[in-house]
Every structure is written in structure tokens, then in C-alpha cells.
Amino acid sequence: MLRSIIAAAAFAAIAAxxxxxxxxxxxxxxxVKEKRIVAESxxxxxEGTKCTAELDRKAPTVRICKKIAKEVGELTTLRxxxxxxxxxxxxxCNAAAKK
Numbered sequence: 368m369l370r371s372i373i374a375a376a377a378f379a380a381i382a383a384x385x386x387x388x389x390x391x392x393x394x395x396x397x398x399v400k401e402k403r404i405v406a407e408s409x410x411x412x413x414e415g416t417k418c419t420a421e422l423d424r425k426a427p428t429v430r431i432c433k434k435i436a437k438e439v440g441e442l443t444t445l446r447x448x449x450x451x452x453x454x455x456x457x458x459x460c461n462a463a464a465k466k
Contacts, residue, residue, distance in 0.1 A: 388421040389447040393432075396441040406438040407431050416443075426450045432460035440464050 399413040411418040418439070424431065427445045432452060436442055441464040445452045452460065 388423050389425070389449070390419065391422045391424075391427065391445070391447045392417065392419050393435055393445045394418075394443045395439050396443055399439050404438055406435040411435075422447070427452050429456050429460050432457070433463035436460055436464040 393411075395416045395418075398415050399418060402413055404411050404413060404418065407422070409420045409422055411420040413419075422431075424447075427447055427450060429452065432442060432445045435445065441461045442457060445457070445460070
């Protein structure tokens with residue numbers, strides 16, 4: 368019985384980070400050329416101007432946006448299931464965009 372409890376607790380501790388990730392989406396001004404890109408140390412799946420990935424971040428930030436913009440160009444949105452960047456934050460982000 369005690370072993371079962373310990374095993375369950377260990378599994379929960381290992382699995383917990385997987386449940387902490389959030390689904391993120393960004394959209395670009397121009398279509399992304401590759402189907403998969405790496406930005407912010409994450410592999411993003413892209414189709415046209417829309418890319419998605421799972422990140423272990425609570426909320427989108429300008430810092431994350433800038434790293435993505437350096438790879439793919441100007442973004443029109445960066446959001447997760449709970450929040451998204453404002454127009455002002457996107458303007459700041461796009462200053463770092465790949466030209």
C-alpha cells in the first residue's frame with residue numbers, strides 16, 4: 368500500500384510539469400516559409416501565417432515575442448489560452464523583427 372502511494376506521488380511529480388504547459392499561438396504578417404521553426408527554444412508548427420506550440424510559460428511576454436519575431440518577422444498576435452499581447456506590446460516586439 369505504501370509503495371503504491373509513493374509510486375503515485377512520484378508519477379504526479381514527474382507528470383505535473385506536462386500539465387503546466389499552455390497552448391500558444393502567434394500569427395505573422397507574412398506566411399512562414401517552414402512548417403516547423405525553432406524560436407524561444409520551442410519547436411513551433413506553422414501553416415501559412417499561424418504557428419502553435421506548447422510552452423511552460425504562464426503568459427505571453429514582449430521578450431518571448433521578440434525572440435520569435437527575430438526568426439519569422441513581424442507578428443500580428445501572440446497569445447495563449449488565457450491572455451495575449453496588446454497592440455502596444457506587439458509594436459515593441461516587432462521592432463526586433465527579422466527584416
